[in-house]
Amino acid sequence: MALWADKYQPKALDKFVLHKGIADNLKKLVATGDCPHTLFYGPPGAGKRTLVMALLREIYGPGAEKIRVETRPWTIELPTRKLELELTTVSSNYHVELSPGDVGGSNDRYVVQEIIKDLAKNRPLDVATGNKGFKVLVLNEVDRLSREAQQSLRRTMEKYSAGCRLVMTCANISKVMDPVRSRCLCVRVAAPSSEVVQEQLYAVARKEALQVCRVQQCPLREDQAVAPADWEAYIAEIAGDIMAEQSAKKLYQVRGKLYELLANCIPPELLLRTLLLELLKKLDDEIKARPRATPDPRADITELAARYEHRLQEGQKPIFHIEAFVAQFMSRYKNWQLTAFG
Amino acid sequence: MTVAQPWVEKYRPRNVDEVAHQEEVVSTLKRSLETANLPHLLFYGPPGTGKTSTALAIARQLYGPELMKTRVMELNASDERGINVVRKKVKSFAAAAVGAPAAGYPCPPYKLLILDEADSMTQDAQNALRRTMEQYSKVTRFCFICNYVSRIIEPLASRCAKFRFRPLHQGVMRDRIEFICARESVSLDPEAFQLLASISGGDLRKAVTTLQSAVRLSGGSVDRQSILDVSGEIPQAAITRLLAACRSGVFDNVQQQVTDLIAEGYPAQQVLLQLQAEVLAAPDAPDAPDAVPARPRALVCEALAQCDKALQDGADEFLQLLHVGAQVQRALAAA
Numbered sequence: 265m266a267l268w269a270d271k272y273q274p275k276a277l278d279k280f281v282l283h284k285g286i287a288d289n290l291k292k293l294v295a296t297g298d299c300p301h302t303l304f305y306g307p308p309g310a311g312k313r314t315l316v317m318a319l320l321r322e323i324y325g326p327g328a329e330k331i332r333v334e335t336r337p338w339t340i341e342l343p344t345r346k347l348e349l350e351l352t353t354v355s356s357n358y359h360v361e362l363s364p365g366d367v368g369g370s371n372d373r374y375v376v377q378e379i380i381k382d383l384a385k386n387r388p389l390d391v392a393t394g395n396k397g398f399k400v401l402v403l404n405e406v407d408r409l410s411r412e413a414q415q416s417l418r419r420t421m422e423k424y425s426a427g428c429r430l431v432m433t434c435a436n437i438s439k440v441m442d443p444v445r446s447r448c449l450c451v452r453v454a455a456p457s458s459e460v461v462q463e464q465l466y467a468v469a470r471k472e473a474l475q476v477c478r479v480q481q482c483p484l485r486e487d488q489a490v491a492p493a494d495w496e497a498y499i500a501e502i503a504g505d506i507m508a509e510q511s512a513k514k515l516y517q518v519r520g521k522l523y524e525l526l527a528n529c530i531p532p533e534l535l536l537r538t539l540l541l542e543l544l545k546k547l548d549d550e551i552k553a554r555p556r557a558t559p560d561p562r563a564d565i566t567e568l569a570a571r572y573e574h575r576l577q578e579g580q581k582p583i584f585h586i587e588a589f590v591a592q593f594m595s596r597y598k599n600w601q602l603t604a605f606g
Numbered sequence: 607m608t609v610a611q612p613w614v615e616k617y618r619p620r621n622v623d624e625v626a627h628q629e630e631v632v633s634t635l636k637r638s639l640e641t642a643n644l645p646h647l648l649f650y651g652p653p654g655t656g657k658t659s660t661a662l663a664i665a666r667q668l669y670g671p672e673l674m675k676t677r678v679m680e681l682n683a684s685d686e687r688g689i690n691v692v693r694k695k696v697k698s699f700a701a702a703a704v705g706a707p708a709a710g711y712p713c714p715p716y717k718l719l720i721l722d723e724a725d726s727m728t729q730d731a732q733n734a735l736r737r738t739m740e741q742y743s744k745v746t747r748f749c750f751i752c753n754y755v756s757r758i759i760e761p762l763a764s765r766c767a768k769f770r771f772r773p774l775h776q777g778v779m780r781d782r783i784e785f786i787c788a789r790e791s792v793s794l795d796p797e798a799f800q801l802l803a804s805i806s807g808g809d810l811r812k813a814v815t816t817l818q819s820a821v822r823l824s825g826g827s828v829d830r831q832s833i834l835d836v837s838g839e840i841p842q843a844a845i846t847r848l849l850a851a852c853r854s855g856v857f858d859n860v861q862q863q864v865t866d867l868i869a870e871g872y873p874a875q876q877v878l879l880q881l882q883a884e885v886l887a888a889p890d891a892p893d894a895p896d897a898v899p900a901r902p903r904a905l906v907c908e909a910l911a912q913c914d915k916a917l918q919d920g921a922d923e924f925l926q927l928l929h930v931g932a933q934v935q936r937a938l939a940a941a
Contacts, residue, residue, distance in 0.1 A: 446811070450838055544861065
């Protein structure tokens with residue numbers, strides 16, 4: 265049995281319900297035969313990759329769906345040393361997909377300068393039908409590329425545009441530099457509103473004759489609890505800890521929990537953001553419970569989170585910054601309680 | 607299959623005369639071109655005002671398309687330009703003797719080295735150029751192109767004739783855009799042009815790229831909406847809602863608006879830009895409705911600037927926008 269997320273994923277551009285406007289525009293683009301470099305941006309889960317796959321299918325026909333996954337080692341000759349790295353690519357006869365950000369560090373520059381250039385340089389083989397005279401390189405998460413890597417991408421985009429088109433996706437377009445953006449057709453992919461999500465869920469449920477949630481219980485109750493992801497629950501627990509007691513001892517306990525989350529590969533930015541949202545929610549409850557005119561502490565707390573997340577990007581070890589945020593929050597929160605409630 | 611050329615390349619000016627709007631620069635350069643006696647050049651100004659185009663046009667007029675290949679070298683930021691490159695590649699190009707001139711062009715006895723985006727070169731690399739420039743000035747002229755003249759070290763700047771390129775005003779832009787539209791048989795609404803001009807802010811390249819994207823998506827006739835779709839501009843209503851939420855003084859409203867903006871996938875820096883425009887456009891007389899007096903205005907601008915820097919460093923969009931929202935709210939509440 266296929267996962268429903270896969271089963272109901274639209275495969276062709278005319279099957280799109282959510283991003284119908286975008287899909288229609290993409291169809292027009294392909295029809296004119298002039299496909300520019302494209303950059304899809306939008307929050308995670310909005311459907312960027314689904315659009316990319318459908319676009320490929322539109323250009324090359326079903327052949328683009330026969331994919332193979334390869335992990336192959338690359339050796340790059342640098343003037344001073346030899347760099348060896350492994351990169352996973354997903355490719356069909358017509359396209360190659362890779363996430364250059366995975367390489368990490370400052371090495372991603374060489375991925376762009378050598379590997380991507382290499383892939384872009386080789387003209388596509390003449391594969392009978394469906395050949396458009398160019399191939400497509402799909403680059404995922406270009407926002408994770410360093411500035412140097414993006415600078416190098418610029419030149420590659422112009423030089424090899426005759427035989428290769430880049431299709432890129434990213435979540436945070438602020439991190440993609442202007443010169444790269446201005447060379448692409450930028451397509452914004454918005455997240456669906458909750459009504460649309462609901463509609464789709466109903467549609468799926470109808471088709472599946474409502475076997476929904478037989479895991480837990482059936483039929484669903486009005487107040488059916490949806491279990492949050494365990495890491496989210498864990499962060500909520502941390503938020504509760506911090507609100508309950510503000511002391512060095514507590515900070516030490518929280519540190520252990522933070523370490524555990526980081527060790528389980530929860531990205532530190534996400535951790536900090538979720539933690540802030542949980543704290544804001546709890547503060548909100550507290551303010552509502554005691555409706556006296558008090559200064560709203562939430563702006564201050566947001567400022568703290570924004571400041572420490574910014575530093576986290578520049579620094580080396582995330583734990584310092586997250587812990588600093590927690591400590592600062594404890595101090596502010598205690599002060600606020602003293603002034604607000606005496 | 608012919609590969610469609612981007613219009614920016616297709617309609618790049620071919621000679622100095624064609625360069626739009628930069629009258630002073632053009633007239634000075636034309637005189638130098640007549641005598642074929644060129645100083646070292648330094649072009650600076652905002653993006654899309656014709657700096658690179660002018661440099662390439664000079665090269666073409668001096669040497670003609672054939673000789674250009676050997677006499678002109680162009681290096682931009684996408685080429686490796688560390689100090690090693692300056693020491694080897696640049697120096698060997700600068701030192702080489704010039705070949706025979708081509709017929710029909712002035713072909714002065716020197717080569718042209720164009721360093722595009724020179725402000726992204728390191729200080730060391732720039733320093734390494736100083737001596738090279740003087741040593742080989744008989745056979746090589748340098749042309750530096752940059753956005754920020756302050757990033758070019760003083761010793762280099764003082765060796766060059768400086769030319770400032772101004773942002774294009776609407777009239778000039780209209781001429782050029784209409785010219786392209788006529789050539790490509792595209793019909794453009796006057797309203798759409800207005801929008802195009804205001805989005806591009808004097809950057810002709812941006813205007814042309816936006817226009818071409820719009821044409822690709824919506825075919826021969828371009829209206830306001832299709833420009834809006836491709837420009838990445840945020841609908842005014844969303845920004846107005848955000849500002850209204852800030853005015854309301856309730857933190858929840860701000861959080862809601864920011865969450866919505868992020869879910870829609872709008873670029874955060876664009877939000878800042880349009881929020882700034884909105885705040886600056888508000889009346890500053892204290893008794894006017896929705897007024898933003900001078901002090902909060904300054905505070906808002908500072909918050910926006912700091913946020914832009916943080917975003918540039920790669921900070922999280924949601925946290926930064928929420929922070930800005932809270933700051934704006936506080937500034938307005940203090941008024």
